[in-house]
Amino acid sequence: MTTEAPTVDVHAHVLLPQVDELVTGLPGHARARELDARRNGPDALAVSGAMIRDRITALTDPAVRLARMDAQGVDVQLVSPSPSHYHYWTDAPMAEKVWRLANEATADHCTQAPGRLRGLGLVPLQHPEQAVxxxxxxxxxxxxxxxxxxxxxxxxxxxxxxEPLWARAAETGAIVFLHPFGCTLDERLDRWYLSNTVGQPTENAVALSHLIFSGVLDRHPGLKIVAAHGGGYLPTHIGRSDHAWRARPDASAGCAEPPSSYLRRLYFDSLVHDPHVLRALVETAGADRVLLGSDFPFDMGSDDPVGALHAAGLPAGDIAAIRSHNAADLLHLTSA
Structure with missing residues (x-):
């Protein structure tokens, strides 16, 4: 790190070919690919395939990653596996092989530049007994x-x-990065890349609503959950959730406070692609709860996350918090 206040990007991905090699050829893998094809549609798959081939070195080569980071003015990336590596269709023995390999391979990638790359691993949500x-x-x-x-x-x-996963994450101070992969609206979103543009923010909003309304955040106030894509639709439409919580006993049965109050217990990345929406996110969640995010190096990300942050016209203190301080505190970074 070259500055006292390092610029930290919390939404960046690594592609792990060894994980794909591990599952290729298994019957469940073929079914999962068929589902992904149905959900995205042929046009999206064709464009995405070319996009990945064009960006494969940035996804796999630490030297290329660091050069791109330098060009973006990013000092530190929090690197997470490509969501395509979740493989939630695997049985218990294979699931363990997947998360062990993904964790070790991501850690190895990050050790190539320990001062600049931090990493996240995977847990098998389909096998909760393995999650801790x-x-x-x-x-x-x-x-x-x-x-x-x-x-x-x-x-x-x-x-x-x-519950054991949330308890252990809170106990250890581990970051839990919520990044959807695939939308259950299926073929309704199989054209014009709606599977991503509509599907991702929808899945973010549904997942966060489950955490809020069920009381998970009441029971585990120390959880450090970071929601990708600015939390999707939820932060800008949280008023409807609050209204339901006040108006209906079934909506308020699981959580102790209005849903909007829990947004200030969560973290959100800044990747919303709109300065007006970013300002609204900061107003709703607080500048201390928003972190710089780029979705590096995918085409649905930002090639200039710092510029996108400045475009929102936020106060200088808020920009500094989002660009650096919030993530540095979460990751326990120290300046060089």
Whole structure:
């Protein structure tokens, strides 16, 4: 790090070919790819394939990553596995192989530049009984926490089976990065890349609502959950949730306070692609709860996350908090 206040990007990905090699050829892998194809549609798959091929070195080569970071003015990245590595379709033995390999490979990638790269591992949401072990393994590799999707097949994040995971994450101070992969609206979003542009923020909003309304954040106030994509639609539409909480006993049965109050217990990245929405997110959640995020190096990310932050016209103190201080505190960074 070259500045007293390092610029920290908390939303950046690494592609792990060894994880793909591990699952390729398994019957469940073929079914998962078929589901992904149905959800995205042929046009999106064709564009995404070319995009990944064009950016493969940035996703896998630490030297290329560091050069791109320098060009962006980013000092530190929090690197998480590509969400395509979740593989929540795997059985228990294969799931353990996936998260162990993903954790170790991500840690190895980050050790190539220990002052500039921090990492996140994976936990198998489809096998909650393994989740605490997987989190501990990630932390044991020197990773800062884990990345999870918005749900697993047949389980929402409000499922009681995840209580040990939330408790352990709160106890250890681990970061839990909430990044959806795939939207259950399926073929309704299979054109014009709606699977991502509409699907991702929808999944973010649903997942966060499960955490809020079920009381997970009441029971585990120390949880450090970082929501990708600015938390999706929820922060800018939280008034409807508050109204339901006040108007309906079924909506207020699980959480102790109005839903909007919990936004100040969560963290959000800044990747909302609109300065007006970023200002609204800061107003709703607080500048101390927003972190710089780029979705490096994917095409739905920002090639200039610092510039996008400045475009929102926020006060200088808020910009400094979002660009640096909030993430530095979460990651326990020290200046060089």
């Amino acid at each position: 072990e997987a989190l501990d393994h990630a932390l044991g590799q020197g990773l800062a926490g884990v990345e999870i999707s918005s749900h697993a097949p047949g389980r929402e994040l409000s499922d009681p089976a995840y």
